[in-house]
Amino acid sequence: MLLSWHHTFLVSLLLLGSSLAYPLEENDQGDDTVKRFDEYQVLRVSPGKLGMKVLSDLEQYHSLGIDFWGEPLGNKSVDICVPPGSIPVVEKLLNDTSSPYEVLIQNVQSLIDREAAENDAVDDRKRRATADGSRVNTADKYLRYGEINDWLQNVANLYPHLAKLITIGASYELRPMKVLKLGKPKAHTPYKPSIWIDAGIHGREWIGPSTVLYIIHQLISEQSRDPMVSFLMDEFDWYFLPVVNPDGYEYSHTRDRLWRKTRSRYYRNSNCIGVDANRNFDFSWGKCADDTLFSRCSSTDPCENTYQGPHAFSEAETKAMGKFIYLRRNLFKLYLSFHSYSQLWLTNWGHTQDSPPDSNDIMSLARYGADMLKKKHGTTFKVGSPASILYSAAGASFDWAKGVAKIKYAYTLELRDTGRFGFILPPNQILPVGEEVWGAVKSIAARIYHEVRDAKDMFYTV
Ligand SMILES: [Zn+2]
Structure with a gap:
């Protein structure tokens, strides 16, 4: 009865489609207009x-x-x-x-307007504070992609003994993709256990990149003051890719605040643009369980927000990142990918409800991380695998990191909030989010150090 009603409803929707006020959703607006969400x-x-x-x-x-x-x-x-x-x-x-x-x-547009006003107000304050305008404050405002790269370059210039900026490839629209490597040189070995942190796979999730910048800032500024941070810079190399999807990130700043995908074009006759980069990694790509309710697992429809792409690693961005990590896979002990929102600490696997054989260790570290995160501002993160607490997702970066690069600890963090602002998190939350995530990251890094040391696995080759 209900199912036949469901069928009838969808048929009537189909008929209704042509009479709706909205034209077929187009991914490309074809001009310079900024999409509004009134x-x-x-x-x-x-x-x-x-x-x-x-x-x-x-x-x-x-x-x-x-x-x-x-x-x-x-x-x-x-x-x-x-x-x-x-x-x-x-x-x-x-x-x-x-x-x-x-x-x-x-009214989504009013949130977007408020966020933009707050971001611009920071600009004004900064201009007043620094006459030459050269100082960029990463913890106050959401930066454009060019500003992020300038800031990374500045870090590399100011701390050449600790930092190195590496161009790992270019996006579809030819923006350079930059990884910042941090760490103190260690005697007798060029290879140290390493930690990878990325964000900005999805354009509209601005809090991710800003959180990566905050962590970089803390590692640099605290390493001479805080013995624990100094230790973490001694024992690990840290690799940061603040924006995996620079085209989508820029598009979300200039044209469509809620843009998620890359900006690649595959179909001449389609207006639909972009691939969900977090469905594009080459592990269980496109493989969703039959009983998956949600098309969010991975979609073959280029017009959908979870479009997996024409093939695995079809995107220049995922391919460049995958190649860089894969070449150093023996070094990486931790993979973290920041998204928003929902406040979740997600563990493998995304594509199936099965658990990896070492899931006890994985869950234990995740719970510890969530506890440490909560300590700072009381923010609660739920811990578990997407398939168990959300929906399946195939071709996600953290499954690839675990399944192909064999990084034992690979997590996706969905940062603040739980829906009051959603993706349009006000800039005044950049600092507290950075603080709480940094608290978690340094704690789990220290715990991983002890595990690696106890395993007497401190000599690496690539
Ligand atoms: Zn995301």
């Missing part, structure tokens, strides 16, 4: 199994323009961003499937 609402839906299936199907009706935001927590709740013209249809659907919902964000 009266767009974010709804938190608790849909139940049937409602979830219907919502998942709805995403494929691009004319409705629905965008899944926060990470869907199993069948419990999911945040969806809905254009004003589609709100009546979606509300009817939710009511008809007895799916409770609440409005999380009343």
Whole structure:
């Protein structure tokens, strides 16, 4: 009965599609306009199994323009961003499937405007503070990609004995991809156990790159003052890629604040642009379990936000990063990838509900990290694998890091918040997020050091 209703509903939606106020969702606006989100609402839906299936199907009706935001927590709740013209249809659907919902964000554009105003205000303060405008404060505002690279270059210039900036490739739109390596040289061995941290795989998740910059800043500024930080710089090499997807990041700054994917184009006759870089890594690429409810696992539709790409590592960005890590895979003891939002510490695997054989160690370190994170500002992170607490995701970077590069500890962190601001986290949260994540990162790094030392595995070759 319900299923036949579901079928009828979708057929009627299909017919309705052409009469909706919104044209077929286009990924490319074709001109220089900035996309606006006036009266767009974010709804938190608790849909139940049937409602979830219907919502998942709805995403494929691009004319409705629905965008899944926060990470869907199993069948419990999911945040969806809905254009004003589609709100009546979606509300009817939710009511008809007895799916409770609440409005999380009343008007997305007003949040975007506020965020931009706060970011610009920092600019003004900075200009007043430094006449030459050369000092960039990474903890106050979200930086553009060029500013991030300038800042990284500045670190490398100021601390040549500790830092090295490495260009590992170029994006689809030919932006250079820069990795900053930090660490103190160690006598008798050129190879040290290493830690990899990246962010910005998804353009709109701005808090990730800013958190990477904060950690770099702490390692540099504290290494002469804090014995523990000095120790971590002695014993590890640290590799940071603050923005994996620079084209998407820039596009989210200039044209569409909510852009997630890369900016590659594969289909001449399609307006749909970009690949979900976090579905594009070459491990279980495109392999989703049959019972996966969500198209979010990995999509073959170029118009969807989780489009996996025409083949694994189709994207210049994922390929460059994968190659760089793979060549040094024996060195890496920890892989961290920062995303937002939902406050989750995600463990392997993303693509299956099975656990890796060393899952006890993996979960133990993750729980320790989440505890250390909470200590700073009381922020709570839920710990577990995507398949167990969210939905499956195939071709994600942290599964590749574990499955192919064989890095024992590989985590995805979904940073603040839990939905009040979502992706549009105000700049005044950059500092507290940096502080709490840094607290977790240095603690788990110290614990990994002891594990590596105890394993008497301190000599490395590449
Ligand atoms: Zn993400």
